[in-house]
Amino acid sequence: MSESITPEDAAARRALKADLERFNCKVHQSDDPPLFTRQPQPDMKSVHWRWRDLEPLLERIGQEVALGAGGPRRTLRLHNPGLPYGTTHTFWGSIQVILPGEVATAHRHSANALRFIIKGKGAWTTVEGECYPMNEGDLVLTPAWLWHDHVHKGDQPMIWLDVLDISLMRMLRATFFDPYPQDMQAVSEIPDRTWRLYGSGLMRPPRAVHEEGTNPLLVYPFDRAQEALDSLSGLPGDPCDDVVLEYQNPTNGGPAMRTLAQQMQKLRPGFQGQPRRHSGSKLYVVMRGKGTTTVGDERYDWEEGDFMAIAPWAWHAHSNTGSQDAWLFQVNDLPTMKALGYFKEERG
Numbered sequence: 089m090s091e092s093i094t095p096e097d098a099a100a101r102r103a104l105k106a107d108l109e110r111f112n113c114k115v116h117q118s119d120d121p122p123l124f125t126r127q128p129q130p131d132m133k134s135v136h137w138r139w140r141d142l143e144p145l146l147e148r149i150g151q152e153v154a155l156g157a158g159g160p161r162r163t164l165r166l167h168n169p170g171l172p173y174g175t176t177h178t179f180w181g182s183i184q185v186i187l188p189g190e191v192a193t194a195h196r197h198s199a200n201a202l203r204f205i206i207k208g209k210g211a212w213t214t215v216e217g218e219c220y221p222m223n224e225g226d227l228v229l230t231p232a233w234l235w236h237d238h239v240h241k242g243d244q245p246m247i248w249l250d251v252l253d254i255s256l257m258r259m260l261r262a263t264f265f266d267p268y269p270q271d272m273q274a275v276s277e278i279p280d281r282t283w284r285l286y287g288s289g290l291m292r293p294p295r296a297v298h299e300e301g302t303n304p305l306l307v308y309p310f311d312r313a314q315e316a317l318d319s320l321s322g323l324p325g326d327p328c329d330d331v332v333l334e335y336q337n338p339t340n341g342g343p344a345m346r347t348l349a350q351q352m353q354k355l356r357p358g359f360q361g362q363p364r365r366h367s368g369s370k371l372y373v374v375m376r377g378k379g380t381t382t383v384g385d386e387r388y389d390w391e392e393g394d395f396m397a398i399a400p401w402a403w404h405a406h407s408n409t410g411s412q413d414a415w416l417f418q419v420n421d422l423p424t425m426k427a428l429g430y431f432k433e434e435r436g
């Protein structure tokens with residue numbers, strides 16, 4: 089307590105601190121913030137972004153921001169007000185707008201990236217020579233350090249969600265980036281090789297033909313995800329998430345990306361989920377339907393096109409308040425938490 093510190097004590101402490109700093113050392117001081125809190129105290133906030141607020145902003149950046157002027161991508165970042173940058177403390181979510189005829193030029197980086205197509209069709213992505221269509225509801229992966237570019241061959245603007253584990257990469261001081269010498273890379277002779285090897289989701293080559301630990305599959309088309317969830321609907325749902333499946337690495341059944349997991353869930357009409365909380369952060373995209381998510385004392389009434397970021401250890405529960413199925417796409421950093429032994433969950 090500062091009242092009991094005599095002028096001599098304070099002077100001695102200052103002298104000790106100065107001596108310690110000279111030799112790049114520190115000791116715990118009574119006025120330091122607590123090192124161990126009883127539970128996570130995240131600086132990231134839970135946030136609800138409404139499509140009705142985002143849509144006019146997206147139209148403006150489509151009209152006012154030229155590709156090339158501000159870089160090779162036209163994106164609206166989902167910024168977390170509790171953080172200096174990023175949507176959560178581990179990853180960035182941005183809404184990318186691409187207009188007919190445009191090319192998002194080729195590059196590669198150490199960050200893992202994914203796209204979830206929110207609106208439109210007719211764009212194509214090339215990842216390390218493999219080329220796939222990007223249509224509404226599809227999940228497209230760009231694992232770390234693979235060359236990638238996108239071209240829009242359709243006739244209407246397209247919108248997709250970009251997610252990159254940039255904050256994690258920066259925290260670990262592992263940033264690498266290369267521009268490609270041309271705008272677009274060449275497409276391989278067999279442009280869908282890994283899809284042909286692993287795309288069934290049921291079977292795989294008996295002998296691995298990929299680097300161990302990586303996921304060779306680059307696309308997860310929506311019709312396949314929808315079919316899987318519709319099939320699962322014949323079973324009782326999860327008390328918190330109703331009908332839910334995770335996109336998997338077909339070589340080992342693990343999450344599709346090493347640092348981030350993706351899930352699709354369907355909340356049926358009348359579903360009222362139980363609350364839960366866990367370490368790690370996540371971002372939801374409302375693909376279809378409407379409902380409510382309570383997060384701590386807050387209530388997010390969401391509808392199609394909305395986004396929600398949930399902070400670590402926040403109690404949250406979903407319900408479907410509409411008359412149709414509600415579809416939520418989710419990205420979370422739980423693979424990182426689990427790999428490091430930091431994952432903890434409580435269900436209410």
Ligand SMILES: [Fe+2]
Pocket residue numbers: 195196197201236
């Ligand atoms: Fe990129």
